[in-house]
Amino acid sequence: xxxxxxxxxxxxxxxxxxxxxxxxxxxxxxxxxxxxxxxxxxxxxxxxxxxxxxxxxxxxxxxxxxxxxxxxxxxxxxxxxxxxxxxxxxxxxxxxxxxxxxxxxxxxxxxxxxxxxxxxxxxxxxxxxxxxxxxxxxxxxxxxxxxxxxxxxxxxxxxxxxxxxxxxxxxxxxxxxxxxxxxxxxxxxxxxxxxxxxxxxxxxxxxxxxxxxxxxxxxxxxxxxxxxxxxxxxxxxxxxxxxxxxxxxxxxxxxxxxxxxxxxxxxxxxxxxxxxxxxxxxxxxxxxxxxxxxxxxxxxxxxxxxxxxxxxxxxxxxxxxxxxxxxxxxxxxxxxxxxxxxxxxxxxxxxxxxxxxxxxxxxxxxxxxxxxxxxxxxxxxxxxxxxxxx
Amino acid sequence: xxxxxxxxxxxxxxxxxxxxxxxxxxxxxxxxxxxxxxxxxxxxxxxxxxxxxxxxxxxxxxxxxxxxxxxxxxxxxxxxxxxxxxxxxxxxxxxxxxxxxxxxxxxxxxxxxxxxxxxxxxxxxxxxxxxxxxxxxxxxxxxxxxxx
Numbered sequence: 001x002x003x004x005x006x007x008x009x010x011x012x013x014x015x016x017x018x019x020x021x022x023x024x025x026x027x028x029x030x031x032x033x034x035x036x037x038x039x040x041x042x043x044x045x046x047x048x049x050x051x052x053x054x055x056x057x058x059x060x061x062x063x064x065x066x067x068x069x070x071x072x073x074x075x076x077x078x079x080x081x082x083x084x085x086x087x088x089x090x091x092x093x094x095x096x097x098x099x100x101x102x103x104x105x106x107x108x109x110x111x112x113x114x115x116x117x118x119x120x121x122x123x124x125x126x127x128x129x130x131x132x133x134x135x136x137x138x139x140x141x142x143x144x145x146x147x148x149x150x151x152x153x154x155x156x157x158x159x160x161x162x163x164x165x166x167x168x169x170x171x172x173x174x175x176x177x178x179x180x181x182x183x184x185x186x187x188x189x190x191x192x193x194x195x196x197x198x199x200x201x202x203x204x205x206x207x208x209x210x211x212x213x214x215x216x217x218x219x220x221x222x223x224x225x226x227x228x229x230x231x232x233x234x235x236x237x238x239x240x241x242x243x244x245x246x247x248x249x250x251x252x253x254x255x256x257x258x259x260x261x262x263x264x265x266x267x268x269x270x271x272x273x274x275x276x277x278x279x280x281x282x283x284x285x286x287x288x289x290x291x292x293x294x295x296x297x298x299x300x301x302x303x304x305x306x307x308x309x310x311x312x313x314x315x316x317x318x319x320x321x322x323x324x325x326x327x328x329x330x331x332x333x334x335x336x337x338x339x340x341x342x343x344x345x346x347x348x349x350x351x352x353x354x355x356x357x358x359x360x361x362x363x364x365x366x367x368x369x370x371x372x373x374x375x376x377x378x379x380x381x382x383x384x385x386x387x388x389x390x
Numbered sequence: 391x392x393x394x395x396x397x398x399x400x401x402x403x404x405x406x407x408x409x410x411x412x413x414x415x416x417x418x419x420x421x422x423x424x425x426x427x428x429x430x431x432x433x434x435x436x437x438x439x440x441x442x443x444x445x446x447x448x449x450x451x452x453x454x455x456x457x458x459x460x461x462x463x464x465x466x467x468x469x470x471x472x473x474x475x476x477x478x479x480x481x482x483x484x485x486x487x488x489x490x491x492x493x494x495x496x497x498x499x500x501x502x503x504x505x506x507x508x509x510x511x512x513x514x515x516x517x518x519x520x521x522x523x524x525x526x527x528x529x530x531x532x533x534x535x536x537x538x
Binding site: 129131133135136137138139140141142143144145147148151152153155156159201202203204205206207251252253254258 | 406407408409410411412415441466467468469470471472473474475476478479482485487488489497498499500501507512513523529531
């Protein structure tokens with residue numbers, strides 16, 4: 001089975017991330033970005049017959065597709081929550097394409113977003129207990145959320161391959177250069193050097209403060225539609241060329257490997273479906289909750305050999321002007337992480353770049369992008385190849 | 391090997407997350423209480439299993455038996471936590487959170503005790519210690535192995 005050219009992304013809607021809730025509700029954010037995506041695609045709610053929603057973390061809610069469909073007066077024939085953590089948005093792209101290819105629907109609205117309130121973020125979630133393995137076998141030892149999981153990955157990567165703190169910091173610094181050309185990035189107004197990263201406080205060794213993503217308020221939506229609809233859209237369609245998914249664990253102590261992620265499988269599937277390889281892409285738009293995530297992703301997706309990710313990011317210019325443009329919106333490290341919409345930002349940025357609508361940070365001759373969504377602690381991975389040509 | 395036991399805090403004074411054992415995991419927690427690291431082994435495929443499960447995730451056999459592990463292992467990876475996510479850990483900062491790979495194969499999340507953070511390293515040999523954190527609950531932590 002292939003999903004190559006079976007669907008295209010024709011519209012995106014995204015909010016400029018904000019540090020606080022700014023009076024918004026999760027539903028309000030989802031509705032706002034849905035509207036923007038439909039307008040961008042030249043569609044109305046009547047044109048939408050599929051709906052995929054990433055569940056907001058800030059609020060408890062069930063049946064989010066029904067909640068959002070009611071608000072927007074959508075009448076979907078296909079509706080689902082996609083709950084793959086940070087991989088949700090990439091997961092939505094191929095799920096939408098598969099549903100379209102199966103004839104279940106023609107135009108799928110894919111939505112995620114969240115409201116971040118630092119006051120409530122660290123409060124225990126009330127209500128029902130979570131009698132899950134992490135509560136029993138991890139929480140008693142004081143992990144620092146997922147920060148410590150990625151720190152464990154980074155420490156092992158340094159041990160096995162000699163990766164340095166300076167190499168990891170380069171990822172954050174280059175992405176900040178990109179953010180400085182993106183008026184929507186949360187940290188777009190200030191520079192960040194490698195030394196700034198290394199001089200920021202250690203939070204959990206070896207990760208410094210500026211290697212760690214900041215949760216915020218925001219949202220993103222995009223429209224995935226069938227080829228015949230896509231060819232009539234006002235914006236250039238961005239075609240799905242390849243997709244792959246692979247998952248392996250939830251608790252980091254249960255990961256088969258700390259230094260080789262499921263991306264080794266998901267990216268290979270995506271490239272195989274697209275019939276291309278890492279050397280063929282003009283843009284890399286990959287999940288970056290931490291600097292080390294990018295290094296492991298580049299290795300596992302085949303941009304460099306295993307273990308060479310540190311030297312690789314040092315040897316390449318990852319800015320929009322560079323030889324390997326990566327996370328040109330600033331990445332989540334500089335753009336912000338609005339819940340599951342953080343993962344969606346890698347999709348929306350790839351779409352904008354491939355459509356030639358990325359403004360000051362536009363990558364020249366951007367024809368093909370590799371996009372990766374990462375959920376949990378490199379637990380659940382979805383890789384995509386997107387392209388401008390049908 | 392069992393650490394010298396101090397009087398544990400009462401549950402309400404402890405102030406950190408406590409495990410809520412299930413019917414499946416109860417033997418693990420009873421073992422910890424008795425100063426033993428008990429893990430499961432599949433009677434059919436002979437693989438060791440951790441965390442406790444109702445079936446072998448390799449061969450789906452339900453014939454799991456409890457065995458006492460050696461308590462020896464090595465640090466697979468670690469981090470030094472410098473900011474507490476849960477307020478109960480504030481007084482412990484900085485502390486070492488680690489993944490230990492047991493001699494028997496499985497890996498588990500734990501703390502490395504009785505060592506300064508800068509003395510911990512990957513592949514360092516460690517051994518289990520049993521910390522009675524409340525009258526009901528004993529956590530399995532690790533410390534650098536005694537030199538042989």
